[in-house]
Amino acid sequence: MYVPDPKILALLRIADSVVVLTGSGVSAESGIPTFRDALTGLWSKFDPADLATPEAFARDPAMVSRWYDERRRNVAKCTPNAGHIALVALQRRILAAGKRFTLITQNVDRLHQAAGSTDVIELHGTLWTWRCMDCGVETEERGPAFDVYPPRCVCGGPRRPAVVWFGEELPKHEHLKAQRAAGSCRLFISLGTSAVVHPAAGLIDLALRNGAQLLEVNPQETPYSHRAHWCIRGPSGEVLPRLMDAVFVSDKTPAG
Numbered sequence: 001m002y003v004p005d006p007k008i009l010a011l012l013r014i015a016d017s018v019v020v021l022t023g024s025g026v027s028a029e030s031g032i033p034t035f036r037d038a039l040t041g042l043w044s045k046f047d048p049a050d051l052a053t054p055e056a057f058a059r060d061p062a063m064v065s066r067w068y069d070e071r072r073r074n075v076a077k078c079t080p081n082a083g084h085i086a087l088v089a090l091q092r093r094i095l096a097a098g099k100r101f102t103l104i105t106q107n108v109d110r111l112h113q114a115a116g117s118t119d120v121i122e123l124h125g126t127l128w129t130w131r132c133m134d135c136g137v138e139t140e141e142r143g144p145a146f147d148v149y150p151p152r153c154v155c156g157g158p159r160r161p162a163v164v165w166f167g168e169e170l171p172k173h174e175h176l177k178a179q180r181a182a183g184s185c186r187l188f189i190s191l192g193t194s195a196v197v198h199p200a201a202g203l204i205d206l207a208l209r210n211g212a213q214l215l216e217v218n219p220q221e222t223p224y225s226h227r228a229h230w231c232i233r234g235p236s237g238e239v240l241p242r243l244m245d246a247v248f249v250s251d252k253t254p255a256g
Contacts, residue, residue, distance in 0.1 A: 017100040019185040023193025065150035080115035083236030088116040102181035129162035
């Protein structure tokens with residue numbers, strides 16, 4: 001059983017600015033396969049790089065859009081886990097104390113929002129929004145499978161998922177907000193991310209260069225483990241609830 005370090009608890013209580021970066025490990029606990037694990041069945045013969053690129057869409061838009069539509073419908077069956085819920089509690093406590101909290105995610109499933117998190121910075125976009133390649137109009141899609149691949153816009157143009165593909169830049173507004181938060185935070189929490197995908201992982205470097213303390217929560221070691229001030233080995237759905245209970249135990253009113 002994980003026993004929180006008193007120094008981590010103290011920092012969580014006093015930090016005037018906290019940034020959390022989440023990766024696929026957080027979503028995996030809700031039953032959402034990681035990017036490479038998503039290539040099963042019909043798709044097992046493909047490499048992710050053969051599907052998640054502008055070039056792949058240009059070469060075979062029907063195949064790429066069909067795969068992303070299948071992922072979208074699989075995500076619709078999943079619900080937030082205890083890690084998502086614990087982050088909602090952390091955000092509310094920190095904001096209620098008049099401090100700053102920023103949640104940055106590399107995930108495209110919007111389970112953070114479904115759990116109740118607000119003002120989430122989505123670095124890699126979302127499966128739920130599809131964008132017309134001709135007119136640029138974006139539409140949220142929560143319904144059944146598309147009738148045709150790629151799906152068509154009202155203008156007649158082909159539509160693609162509004163996610164960031166390999167070789168594409170991060171959305172500028174979201175990236176800038178993430179950089180500003182990471183560069184001015186006191187505590188940076190890397191949660192369920194392998195920290196190998198850039199430029200998202202570069203936010204950790206930015207935080208460290210500006211004097212932030214780094215807390216890593218991940219079952220496996222990452223390239224930043226040796227630079228972290230604390231490493232907690234375990235899934236976020238188990239670690240975060242225990243951490244939050246310990247941080248805010250003083251807020252609880254004894255029974256009786």
